Amino acid sequence: xxxxxxxxxRRLLVATAAGTLLTPLLAGCWxxxxxxxxxxxxxxxxxxxxxxxxxxxxxxxxHFTKETGIKVNFTVLPENDVRDKxxxxxxxxAGQYDVATLSNYEIPIYAKNxxxxxxxxxxxxxxxxxxxxxxxxxxxxxxxxxxxxxxxxFYGESSFLMYRKDVxxxxxxxxxxxxxxxxxxxxxxxVDGAEKGMKGICLRGLPxxxxxxxxxxxxxxxxxxxxxxxxxxxxxxxxEFEKATRFYVDLVRExxxxxxAQSGYxxxxxxxxxxxxxxxxxxxxxxGSLEAAKSxxxxxxxxxxxxxxxxxxxxxxxxxxxxxxxxxxNPDKAWKFxxxxxxxxxxxxxxxxxxxxxxxxxxxxxxxENPKYREEAAAFQGVMRAAISDARPRDPGVQPRPAPGxxxxxxxxxxxxxxxxxxxxSAAIAGRQSVExxxxxxxxxxxxxxxxxxxx
Numbered sequence: 001x002x003x004x005x006x007x008x009x010r011r012l013l014v015a016t017a018a019g020t021l022l023t024p025l026l027a028g029c030w031x032x033x034x035x036x037x038x039x040x041x042x043x044x045x046x047x048x049x050x051x052x053x054x055x056x057x058x059x060x061x062x063h064f065t066k067e068t069g070i071k072v073n074f075t076v077l078p079e080n081d082v083r084d085k086x087x088x089x090x091x092x093x094a095g096q097y098d099v100a101t102l103s104n105y106e107i108p109i110y111a112k113n114x115x116x117x118x119x120x121x122x123x124x125x126x127x128x129x130x131x132x133x134x135x136x137x138x139x140x141x142x143x144x145x146x147x148x149x150x151x152x153x154f155y156g157e158s159s160f161l162m163y164r165k166d167v168x169x170x171x172x173x174x175x176x177x178x179x180x181x182x183x184x185x186x187x188x189x190x191v192d193g194a195e196k197g198m199k200g201i202c203l204r205g206l207p208x209x210x211x212x213x214x215x216x217x218x219x220x221x222x223x224x225x226x227x228x229x230x231x232x233x234x235x236x237x238x239x240e241f242e243k244a245t246r247f248y249v250d251l252v253r254e255x256x257x258x259x260x261a262q263s264g265y266x267x268x269x270x271x272x273x274x275x276x277x278x279x280x281x282x283x284x285x286x287x288g289s290l291e292a293a294k295s296x297x298x299x300x301x302x303x304x305x306x307x308x309x310x311x312x313x314x315x316x317x318x319x320x321x322x323x324x325x326x327x328x329x330n331p332d333k334a335w336k337f338x339x340x341x342x343x344x345x346x347x348x349x350x351x352x353x354x355x356x357x358x359x360x361x362x363x364x365x366x367x368x369e370n371p372k373y374r375e376e377a378a379a380f381q382g383v384m385r386a387a388i389s390d391a392r393p394r395d396p397g398v399q400p401r402p403a404p405g406x407x408x409x410x411x412x413x414x415x416x417x418x419x420x421x422x423x424x425x426s427a428a429i430a431g432r433q434s435v436e437x438x439x440x441x442x443x444x445x446x447x448x449x450x451x452x453x454x455x456x
Contacts (some may be wrong), residue, residue, distance in 0.1 A: 008097040009379050011393065013233065014094060014327045018063070022309065026241065026413040029088075029278070031187075031199050031218045031304050037277055037314065041069055041070055041071060041321070041333070042070065042071040042072070042073060042330075043070060043071075043072055043073070043098040043099065043333050043334050043337055044072075044073045044075070044096060044097045044098050044099075045073070045074050045075070045097065045098065045099045045328050045337065046074075046075045046077070046082060046085060046086055046089070046099070046100040046330070046420075047074065047075070047076055047077075047082065047101040047378065048076075048077070048078070048079050048082045048100070048101045048320060049076045049077060049082075050079075050320070052154070052155060052358065052360050053076065053101065053154070054076065054345075055322075055350065055358065055435050056154075056341060056360075056381065057074050058077060058129065058352065059297045059346075059350070059387075060072050060074075061182075062204075063339065063349060064172045064340050064341075065351075068336055068340075070332075070336060070337065071332050072131060072337060073261045075097070082100075082101065082209060083106075084374070086101075086102065086352055087099045087103070088139050090110060090116075090323075090325055091113070091115065092325065092387065093115065093249065093325070093326060093327040094346070095234070095325060095327035095328060096331055097323070097325060097406070098324065098325060098328040098329070098331070098334040098335060099322055099323065100322075100323055100325065100330075101154065101318060101321070101322065101326055101447075102140055102151060102320075102321055102322075102323040103318060103319060103321065103325075104138075104141035104151070104317065104318060104321065105391070105405065105408050105410060105414075106320050107142050107144075107151040108141075108142075108143070108145065108150075108325055108404060108410055109146070109149050109410065109411070109412055110150070111144035111146070111148070111150040111309075112144060112145060112325060113327060115324050115325065115326055116150045116151075116324060116325065117150075117324040117326050117331055118147075118148040118149065118150065118222075118326070119149045119151070119152060119324060120148055120149045120339075122335045122338075123149065124415055126335070126338075126339055128343075128344060129339045130344070130366075130449075131149075131343075133183070133344070133364045133365050133366050134152075134329040134363055134364060135156070135362075135363060135364065135365060135385075135388055135389060136137035136389070137151045137156075137317055137388055137389065137391045137392075138156050138317075138319055138321075138362075138363050138388070139299075140393060140394065141317055141319065141393045141404070142319070142321055145336050147149050147442050150320055150323060150340040151319075151320040151321035151322060151323050151365035152174055152338050152339075153320070153321045153322075153362070154181055154319070154320050154321060154322060154342055154360050155285075155319065155320060155360035155361060155362045155363055155383075156264070156317070156318065156319040156361075156362030156363045156388055157283050157284045157285045157316075157317075157319070157388070157389065157434070158283075158284050158306070158308060158315035158316055158317055158362075158373075158384070158387035158388045158390075158391050159175075159214075159215065159281065159282060159283055159284060159304070159315045159316045159407075160220060160281075160283070160284055160303055160304060160305055160306050160315060160380075160381050160383055160384070161175075161179065161184065161279060161280070161281045161303070161306060161307060162185075162272060162279065162280045162281075162286065162287070162290065162297055162302070162303055162388050163175055163278060163279040163280075163301065163302050163304070164191075164272075164275075164278045164279070164297070164300055165300055165301065165302040166192050166300050166301075166304070167186075167191055167195065167198070167278050168191065168278075169190060170194070170282070171190060171194055171200060173190055173302055175185060175187070175306070176304060177304060177316060178304065178305050178308070179304060179305075179307045179308075180221065180306040180308060180309055181223075181247065181308070181309050182309070182391075183307070184201070184251075184279070184281075185247070185255075186249050186393060187200070187279070188200030188201040188251060188254075188255040188256075188278075189251075189254075189255055189338045191278040191279070192255045192278075193231065194278055194312050195275060195278075197275075197276055198275060198276060198277060198278055199256060199257050199258070199271075199276065199277045199379065200255030200277070200278055200279060201251065201252070201255055201256055201257075201271060201277060201278065201279040201281070202256060202257045202267075202268035202276075202277040202279070202280045202282075203215060203248065203251065203252040203256055203257075203260065203263075203264065203268070203280075203281060204216075204264050204265065204282070205256075205260035205261045205262070205263050205264075205425075205426055205429040206261070206262055206264035206267070206269060206426065207254055207419065207422040207423045207425075207426040208264065208418075208419060209384070209408065209414060209415055209417075209418025209419045209422060210427055211264045211265070211408070212264075212316075212408070212426055212429075213408075213421065213422045213425070214316060214407040214408075214420045215248075215281055215316075215407070216245065216314065216425065217316075217407045217408070218243070218306060218316050218396075218406060218407055219244045219245075219248050219314070220240070220241055220244040220245065220315045221239075221242035221314060221395075221396045221397040222244075222306075222307075222308045222309045222310055222311040222314035222397075223240050223243055223309050223310065224240035224244075224399075225238055225240035225241035225242075225243075225244050225311070225327070225397070225398065226238075226240075226241070226397050226399055227241075227409050227446060228401070228402055228403075228409065228450065228453075229399060229400075229402070229444070230399070230400040230401065230402050231454060232327070232402050232450050232453040232454040233454065234443055234446035234449065234450045235316055235446075236421070236441060236442045236443040236446050236449045237440070237443040241281055241439065242435065242436070242439055245294055245428075245435050245438070245439060247423070247426065247427050249435050253429060253431070254325060254344060256277075257276065257277055258430050259390055261426045261427070261429045263285065265282060268280050268282055269282075269289060269290075271291065272290065272297065272301075273295060273297055273342055274288075274296070275296070276298070281306065281307065281320070283316075284315075284380070284383075284384040284387055284388070285362075286301065286361070286368075287301075287377070287379070287380035288357050288358070288377075290378055291294060291357065291377070292357065293379065294325055298416065300381070301379065301380075302381065303379065303380045303383040303384075305383065305387060306387065310398055311396070311398065313387075313390040313392065314396075315387040315390065315391055315406075316391065316406045316407035316408050316425050317388065317391035317393050318406075318407070319362070319363065319370050322337075322338040322341060322342060328342060334455065337356070342363065344366055344367075346360075346362065347359045347360065347361075347364070347367060347373075351370075351373065352371055355376070356370075356372050356373045356375075356377065357377060359373055361373065361377070361381075361384070362384065362388055363391075367379055368382075368385045372384060385428075387419050387423060391406060392406070393405060393406055413449050413452070417445055417446060417449055420445050421442040421443075421445060421446070424438035424439075424441050424442050425438055425442075426435075
């Protein structure tokens with residue numbers, strides 16, 4: 001059950017650091033809108049420069065613009081840059097950008113600050129969009145406290161455990177269909193060194209609220225811990241939080257990758273692809289890269305749900321979604337773009353033009369019923385869909401939470417708090433301090449947030 005803070009909403013959200021939960025970002029950037037306002041038959045879209053967004057940019061003129069006559073001016077930036085630019089434009093309601101890519105972390109916060117338009121009226125009129133086809137956890141994570149819908153997902157993800165089936169077979173080991181974290185730790189010890197240079201498991205240790213804190217917080221949840229209880233009391237010094245953190249740190253130090261404190265999503269993906277690790281717990285989005293045509297481990301990877309301890313499921317939930325700025329001068333045309341970019345039609349277009357493994361999946365039930373997608377993504381699509389469907393963004397642990405979020409706490413302050421705590425945890429992984437010391441410092445950081453929210 002979610003309690004509502006009586007604290008006045010913050011009028012500016014500043015994202016200080018946020019490692020990616022999705023695919024590795026491209027190095028460059030391309031700017032399109034460049035300060036011109038939208039109007040007439042054009043709209044301005046500000047989006048993150050990950051590969052699937054770049055594909056969207058390439059397909060828009062020849063398909064969306066050709067069909068509708070609406071020109072789309074894109075501004076495409078790296079993740080941290082795009083978050084800063086979005087927060088500035090939307091907080092000031094400048095209206096420079098009609099549409100922007102926002103995650104399920106930002107959207108409820110932006111909605112509370114009245115920076116976004118309610119998309120409910122559009123989805124009710126646009127029957128072809130088929131809002132009921134959007135997976136329930138995605139709809140829920142993009143809904144504000146007022147029950148209104150403020151975002152449409154472009155694609156979504158959860159987390160699961162990936163492992164080398166061939167290595168397990170050679171060692172005579174069997175991966176449980178729904179493993180516990182203790183079983184994973186035991187298996188990591190068994191497969192550590194199974195091949196030359198191979199470690200048992202890869203887990204993120206890189207500082208960042210979206211890097212090490214993403215998988216670690218899911219472990220905390222299923223071990224019975226939480227960042228804050230329902231009354232906003234900081235709980236990083238609780239036995240459950242400490243047990244989960246100690247387990248994670250010990251596992252990665254004993255059987256994890258070398259240089260774990262500098263390893264994030266990209267490094268672990270590289271390690272599993274190159275045969276340097278036998279298991280990896282991370283984003284479901286990784287499967288597309290592992291099963292790509294030229295991947296050296298294509299067909300060798302098994303996929304099972306995120307490991308658990310005290311909860312039925314523990315996978316995270318994340319989406320890049322479209323938000324429509326309240327100050328947009330062209331909201332109806334902006335909706336037409338959002339509707340197209342998140343549609344079944346667009347998914348089919350990507351499948352036919354680029355390949356079915358590139359489809360921005362994780363948001364629609366119909367995607368997982370498409371025979372062509374099912375065939376190309378056969379190794380992982382079933383586990384991926386179940387992980388997203390089982391995700392519980394408002395109730396991820398064993399106790400009530402004061403804010404939504406599985407791998408994050410849905411408040412503006414979490415970008416700073418999560419990053420600072422991650423630095424302490426990463427130092428423990430590197431062996432520069434104990435887990436006890438890391439959590440003692442982290443608790444003090446979290447208590448400052450408690451003072452702002454508690455009792456208001």
